[in-house]
Amino acid sequence: MLQRPSLLNAEVHHVLREAVLEDRSLGAFKVNRRVFTDEAVLEAERRIIFDHCWLYFGHGSEIAQPGSFITRRVGGRPLILNRDRTGKLHAFFNTCSHRGALVCRERNGKRRSFQCPYHGWVYDDRGVLIAVPGKESMAPGLVESGEMNLVEVPKLGEYRGFVFINFDPNAMSLEDYLADAKAVLDLVSEQGETGMEVVGGTQEYAVNANWKLLQENSADGYHAATTHSTYLDYIASRDGMSDNTRRMADPAATRVVKALPDGDDMGQDNDFNRVRDLGNGHAVIASIGAAPWGRPYARWVPGWGEDAKAEISEIARKIVKRLGARRAELVTNGDRNTLIFPNLVINDIMAITIRTFYPVRPNRMEVNAWALGPIGESPTSRDRRLRNFLEFLGPAGFASPDDVEMLEMCQSGYENQIGMEWNDISRGMLKERPTNTDEEQMRVFWRRWKNLMSRANNM
Ligand code: FES
Numbered sequence: 001m002l003q004r005p006s007l008l009n010a011e012v013h014h015v016l017r018e019a020v021l022e023d024r025s026l027g028a029f030k031v032n033r034r035v036f037t038d039e040a041v042l043e044a045e046r047r048i049i050f051d052h053c054w055l056y057f058g059h060g061s062e063i064a065q066p067g068s069f070i071t072r073r074v075g076g077r078p079l080i081l082n083r084d085r086t087g088k089l090h091a092f093f094n095t096c097s098h099r100g101a102l103v104c105r106e107r108n109g110k111r112r113s114f115q116c117p118y119h120g121w122v123y124d125d126r127g128v129l130i131a132v133p134g135k136e137s138m139a140p141g142l143v144e145s146g147e148m149n150l151v152e153v154p155k156l157g158e159y160r161g162f163v164f165i166n167f168d169p170n171a172m173s174l175e176d177y178l179a180d181a182k183a184v185l186d187l188v189s190e191q192g193e194t195g196m197e198v199v200g201g202t203q204e205y206a207v208n209a210n211w212k213l214l215q216e217n218s219a220d221g222y223h224a225a226t227t228h229s230t231y232l233d234y235i236a237s238r239d240g241m242s243d244n245t246r247r248m249a250d251p252a253a254t255r256v257v258k259a260l261p262d263g264d265d266m267g268q269d270n271d272f273n274r275v276r277d278l279g280n281g282h283a284v285i286a287s288i289g290a291a292p293w294g295r296p297y298a299r300w301v302p303g304w305g306e307d308a309k310a311e312i313s314e315i316a317r318k319i320v321k322r323l324g325a326r327r328a329e330l331v332t333n334g335d336r337n338t339l340i341f342p343n344l345v346i347n348d349i350m351a352i353t354i355r356t357f358y359p360v361r362p363n364r365m366e367v368n369a370w371a372l373g374p375i376g377e378s379p380t381s382r383d384r385r386l387r388n389f390l391e392f393l394g395p396a397g398f399a400s401p402d403d404v405e406m407l408e409m410c411q412s413g414y415e416n417q418i419g420m421e422w423n424d425i426s427r428g429m430l431k432e433r434p435t436n437t438d439e440e441q442m443r444v445f446w447r448r449w450k451n452l453m454s455r456a457n458n459m
């Protein structure tokens with residue numbers, strides 16, 4: 001059902017095979033720019049990556065009540081995610097089994113049934129067709145056969161409230177797929193004593209650039225000093241020039257990072273300022289106490305005013321009591337930009353931003369983002385969190401417009417097809433331990449991309 005016809009000609013096979021070149025001994029890593037511009041490459045990505053990888057749909061808190069639902073395009077397809085009256089989650093293809101109309105036009109809501117707006121067929125919250133106007137004209141038993149029910153997406157999985165779907169019925173389990181990224185989702189989820197929730201609505205914007213450029217950009221410590229100099233100037237003018245701001249403004253500086261006493265909780269070592277390959281194409285860049293911005297549960301900044309100081313230390317005290325000093329330090333004071341292959345970013349920095357994006361053309365993507373925060377947070381803390389959520393990564397914040405500009409400039413640069421065919425992504429490759437301002441996290445993505453796309457040769 002989900003197989004698409006092969007559109008790959010011999011030339012595209014060649015491009016895919018040769019798109020990522022790596023020589024570890026020389027510290028060389030090159031990506032061919034055609035992977036950002038070629039329609040046939042995008043078609044191959046839809047078929048090979050988006051039809052087989054786990055894709056983020058939404059957060060369980062968005063459909064907390066029985067009967068609640070959200071509709072979204074995920075992996076290029078319109079889908080419904082709902083929680084039925086018994087509390088069970090379902091992901092349906094949002095298309096009527098009669099003649100194909102979307103059965104649900106609303107973005108979200110609560111309902112026990114979905115009525116197709118075209119001819120009025122009604123499905124219950126488990127997708128069962130329960131009413132057909134003029135049913136007597138249908139073949140006997142057709143409505144009751146189950147054949148005309150809504151169709152569920154082959155796989156649905158949830159980890160710490162993050163809900164994913166997979167169009168491949170034979171895909172590995174979500175837990176196996178997430179691999180070591182689970183440890184990051186654990187850290188992100190532990191800020192809330194009674195869980196986490198998506199706050200408010202969805203940020204939506206489009207970028208005239210290839211989707212993979214945003215995955216690269218979302219954990220790129222190297223560009224902060226130049227692309228985000230305005231933000232760093234703003235932070236310095238608001239909060240004073242701190243050591244952290246000074247270091248971030250200098251890409252050559254080595255960050256001074258607080259070491260935790262006996263290893264971090266990600267099973268490796270106590271240097272938190274490094275890139276981690278989390279398996280299956282996922283990666284994180286992380287530091288602790290090294291970023292210039294405030295974190296609502298750990299790091300007060302002068303711009304928040306004196307009143308906030310007492311509240312933040314009280315929040316921190318409670319978290320230390322709940323999690324222990326070491327774990328609390330990681331959860332509240334650790335900044336981490338996480339890439340989950342292929343197109344999910346979780347930036348737990350000054351606020352928690354969940355971001356996903358999907359290509360509509362080789363040179364255009366649609367981006368969705370949400371804020372995640374602890375359930376039961378005080379209004380004053382929530383206010384600081386949401387200001388932070390908007391201030392940097394919001395579509396009109398200090399970061400996103402500058403990032404969008406840079407990605408669109410890259411995409412324009414790729415129109416030069418002659419003479420400059422390759423991107424260089426080798427920074428830090430010869431280091432034993434690449435850091436946040438190196439490019440190992442991007443290489444993790446590209447190795448996985450290459451691994452999957454090279455299978456196209458057999459498809
Ligand atoms: S297309 Fe849905 S009822 Fe006809």
Ligand SMILES: [Fe+2]
Pocket residue numbers: 217223227228399403
């Ligand atoms: Fe950026």
